[in-house]
C-alpha cells in the first residue's frame with residue numbers, strides 16, 4: 062500500500078514529489094511517457110526565479126528529478142493505463158507493469174499540444190509536422206518553416222527555429238499577437254521571422270514528407286498553396302484527463318475541477334498543474350500547485366491515520 066502516488070513528471074509532479082518526500086511520505090512518482098512533461102520540450106526557461114542566466118527545459122527537469130530523488134521519491138518510468146478512484150482509499154492505479162493501491166493520489170498529468178485538425182496533419186507527424194522545436198528543429202537546417210499560433214510558445218519556439226531554418230513564417234489567425242512584449246520585440250528584430258497575418262492553415266500537403274500548406278486569408282477568403290518544408294504547431298493545449306473521465310469532475314474541455322486547495326471531487330485525490338490550470342500555465346505556477354497539492358495530501362493522510370487508529374484507553378471516555 063502506497064501512502065501517496067504522484068502521476069506525472071513535469072514541474073507540478075516533481076515539486077509535489079519534493080514536498081511529499083520531505084514530509085516522509087516516500088512518494089511513488091509514475092513519470093508517464095513524456096518525461097519531464099512540457100517543460101522538457103521547451104528550449105529556454107528564462108523566467109523561473111533562481112536561474113538568472115536561464116536554463117533549458119531538459120536541464121530544469123533533470124534538476125527537479127534529482128532533488129525529488131534526493132529526499133526519497135521513488136520514480137517509476139512507466140505510464141498509467143487505468144485508475145479506480147471511485148472506491149477509495151485505497152485507490153487503484155494501474156501501469157503497464159504493475160497495479161498499485163494507494164491512500165492518496167496527486168494527478169499532475171499536464172496537458173498536450175492542441176492539434177490543428179486539418180487534413181494531412183496526422184499522416185505527416187514526424188515527417189515535417191511537429192509540436193516540439195527542441196526535439197525536431199535540428200532536422201530543418203537550411204529549410205523554410207511555418208509556425209502556427211500567435212502566443213508565447215509560437216514566438217519563443219519560432220525564434221529558436223531561426224537557428225536552423227532559412228526563414229520562419231509565423232501564421233496567425235488574427236493581426237495581433239497574444240505573445241508578451243519581450244518576445245514580440247525579439248521576433249520583430251529577427252530578420253528570419255516573417256508574419257502571415259489573418260491566416261489559417263486548412264491543409265498540410267505532402268506524400269511521405271511535408272511539401273506545402275494550404276493557407277486561407279480569413280478576411281478575404283482567398284485560399285492558396287504555399288511550398289514549405291515543415292510545420293510547427295503552437296496553438297495551445299488540451300488536458301491529459303481521459304483516464305479520469307466519469308470518475309472526477311471536469312469542465313467541458315476536460316480540465317479537472319478543483320477547489321482552492323487543489324482537492325478534486327474525490328477526497329484523497331488532488332490535482333496540480335496544467336491538468337486543472339488553464340490560466341497561468343507556467344513552470345513556476347505548476348511547481349507552486351505541486352507544492353500545495355503535496356501539503357494538502359499530507360494533511361489528508363494525517364487525518365486518515367487518525368481515523369484508523371484506535372483511541373488509546375487513557376484518553377477515551
Ligand code: NAP
Pocket residue numbers: 108177209210211212213214215217234235238239261295296297298340341342343
Ligand atoms: P496560448 O497563449 O493559448 O496561445 C495559443 C495561440 O494559438 C493563440 O495566439 C491563438 O490565437 C492560437 N490558436 C488557438 N487555436 C487555434 C486554431 N485552432 N487555429 C489557429 N490558431 C489558434 O498558448 P501558448 O502560446 O502555448 O502559451 C500557453 C501559456 O504558456 C501562456 O500562458 C504563455 O504565456 C505561457 N508561455 C510562456 C512563455 C514565456 O514566458 N517565455 C513561453 C511559452 C509559453 P488567438 O490569439 O487568436 O486566440
